[in-house]
Amino acid sequence: MAQILIVDDDAQLRQSFGKILEADGFEVRTAASGEAGVDEVAAQAPDLVVMDVRMTGITGIEAMQRMRAKVPNLPVIIMTAYGGTETAIEATKLGAFDYILKPFDIPDILRLIHQALEAGRLARERVAVDLEQGLEQGLDNDPQGDALVGQSRAMQDIFKAIGRAAPTEALVLVRGESGTGKELVARALWQHSARSAKPFVVINCVAIPDTLLEAELFGYEKGAFTGASSRRVGKIEQAQRGTVFLDEIGDMPMNVQAKILRLLQEKQVERLGGREMIPVDVRILAATNRDLETAVAEGRFREDLYYRLKVVTISLPPLRSREGDVPLLARHFLTRLAREMDMQSPGLTPEALDLLSAQNWPGNVRELANALQKALIFSRGAPIGADEMRQALGKGSGKSGLKSDGQGGFTVDHNQPQPTAMGAVLADDTLRAFIRRALLDQAGDAAYEHVLDTVGRGTIAEALEITGGNRTRAAKLLGLSRPTLIAKIEKYGLKVTTQVQ
Numbered sequence: 434m435a436q437i438l439i440v441d442d443d444a445q446l447r448q449s450f451g452k453i454l455e456a457d458g459f460e461v462r463t464a465a466s467g468e469a470g471v472d473e474v475a476a477q478a479p480d481l482v483v484m485d486v487r488m489t490g491i492t493g494i495e496a497m498q499r500m501r502a503k504v505p506n507l508p509v510i511i512m513t514a515y516g517g518t519e520t521a522i523e524a525t526k527l528g529a530f531d532y533i534l535k536p537f538d539i540p541d542i543l544r545l546i547h548q549a550l551e552a553g554r555l556a557r558e559r560v561a562v563d564l565e566q567g568l569e570q571g572l573d574n575d576p577q578g579d580a581l582v583g584q585s586r587a588m589q590d591i592f593k594a595i596g597r598a599a600p601t602e603a604l605v606l607v608r609g610e611s612g613t614g615k616e617l618v619a620r621a622l623w624q625h626s627a628r629s630a631k632p633f634v635v636i637n638c639v640a641i642p643d644t645l646l647e648a649e650l651f652g653y654e655k656g657a658f659t660g661a662s663s664r665r666v667g668k669i670e671q672a673q674r675g676t677v678f679l680d681e682i683g684d685m686p687m688n689v690q691a692k693i694l695r696l697l698q699e700k701q702v703e704r705l706g707g708r709e710m711i712p713v714d715v716r717i718l719a720a721t722n723r724d725l726e727t728a729v730a731e732g733r734f735r736e737d738l739y740y741r742l743k744v745v746t747i748s749l750p751p752l753r754s755r756e757g758d759v760p761l762l763a764r765h766f767l768t769r770l771a772r773e774m775d776m777q778s779p780g781l782t783p784e785a786l787d788l789l790s791a792q793n794w795p796g797n798v799r800e801l802a803n804a805l806q807k808a809l810i811f812s813r814g815a816p817i818g819a820d821e822m823r824q825a826l827g828k829g830s831g832k833s834g835l836k837s838d839g840q841g842g843f844t845v846d847h848n849q850p851q852p853t854a855m856g857a858v859l860a861d862d863t864l865r866a867f868i869r870r871a872l873l874d875q876a877g878d879a880a881y882e883h884v885l886d887t888v889g890r891g892t893i894a895e896a897l898e899i900t901g902g903n904r905t906r907a908a909k910l911l912g913l914s915r916p917t918l919i920a921k922i923e924k925y926g927l928k929v930t931t932q933v934q
Contacts, residue, residue: 440470467496599625609749612799631675657706683723
């Protein structure tokens with residue numbers, strides 16, 4: 434349960450806002466002044482501080498600076514009723530995660546809180562990797578956090594490359610298929626750099642709509658476009674003296690690519706609607722699963738930016754090429770997932786490990802982790818065997834009610850107990866019938882979205898049922914961020930009932 438400290442001299446706001454956060458599953462502490470807030474952080478560091486900027490006594494900005502002197506990577510959200518002043522912008526430059534104007538909409542600040550908590554987690558949890566020896570010492574040093582796990586020759590080369598590139602200021606491009614762990618490499622580069630005490634800002638270029646990406650990166654001035662009611666600092670400015678990780682840069686629109694190139698060349702940014710060039714001191718890390726060479730040849734990626742990005746390239750191998758690493762990864766993920774779910778790890782049988790080692794893993798490390806999470810959720814304490822892993826992988830087993838049709842698909846075995854309604858959709862014939870019916874019922878442009886929404890709604894509902902309405906566990910089960918899950922729950926109009934354990 435994340436702990437949030439609310440610092441505001443308005444007692445009514447502290448009480449009402451605290452109740453909202455507690456209803457969303459957070460543990461809440463409060464302080465009535467900046468000085469009291471600093472004392473609270475000194476006594477026990479929270480996961481996040483949400484603080485007013487104007488209070489009796491020291492200001493929120495001064496309190497934030499004192500807090501971050503004690504806890505360097507503590508995320509702080511500043512609340513202000515004075516959006517027309519430079520105060521909130523100055524707070525962001527001095528290390529605030531972001532700011533929000535009073536009065537604020539509850540869904541907006543909840544989304545911002547979840548983003549800040551995730552940023553705080555990334556800063557707090559070090560990526561275990563021994564830059565000289567590889568796996569074993571790294572895991573021993575930090576068995577609780579994330580880890581780049583592997584003893585294969587390919588991964589040993591990755592560890593060495595991180596060790597050589599991290600202390601430099603060089604731009605690093607991390608390449609690899611989806612699910613290979615590119616963000617872990619970026620975090621390790623940041624954590625082992627001279628900028629590790631400064632912000633690490635992750636920007637997923639494919640998750641933000643093209644129309645919003647430029648404003649998200651560079652910020653905007655008041656009146657720059659419809660709805661721009663106040664000045665906004667972009668993520669690159671917020672990362673001042675820190676590191677910016679541009680994930681999926683291969684999907685970045687051409688107009689934004691031009692501005693990124695200008696940033697790399699001139700170390701300056703210009704807000705949308707602004708006329709002032711703003712100096713910034715950030716290190717850029719980037720990642721992509723795209724074939725940039727083909728994208729350049731086809732005119733979808735700027736050639737000059739491509740060559741700027743290629744200063745240092747770290748290419749992550751797919752899991753199928755990492756001989757001997759699957760059992761190590763499987764044990765690591767199972768231990769960590771069990772801890773996160775407050776369970777005892779049941780372990781894996783040798784047959785299950787053999788099955789995992791024989792897979793091709795098109796989804797790479799992420800697919801392996803997801804399969805183990807599914808198996809763990811349905812395990813009953815006994816070691817996870819080959820049958821349970823086949824079921825988690827969607828390959829069917831004697832226990833699941835699914836069997837191979839001998840042609841790469843699976844059909845329902847009516848002699849076995851049947852899966853749930855959503856589980857039955859995994860059967861090839863059932864899924865095909867569902868899609869056909871949807872196409873006939875929703876003929877036209879809406880058919881594709883109708884299929885996706887129907888399956889998406891059912892999948893999220895099933896995940897919430899499995900986790901007893903726990904949004905955090907459901908988000909992990911689905912491979913979504915918590916803000917994304919909450920947005921989808923709102924979109925589909927799902928009612929979430931948390932079960933009391």
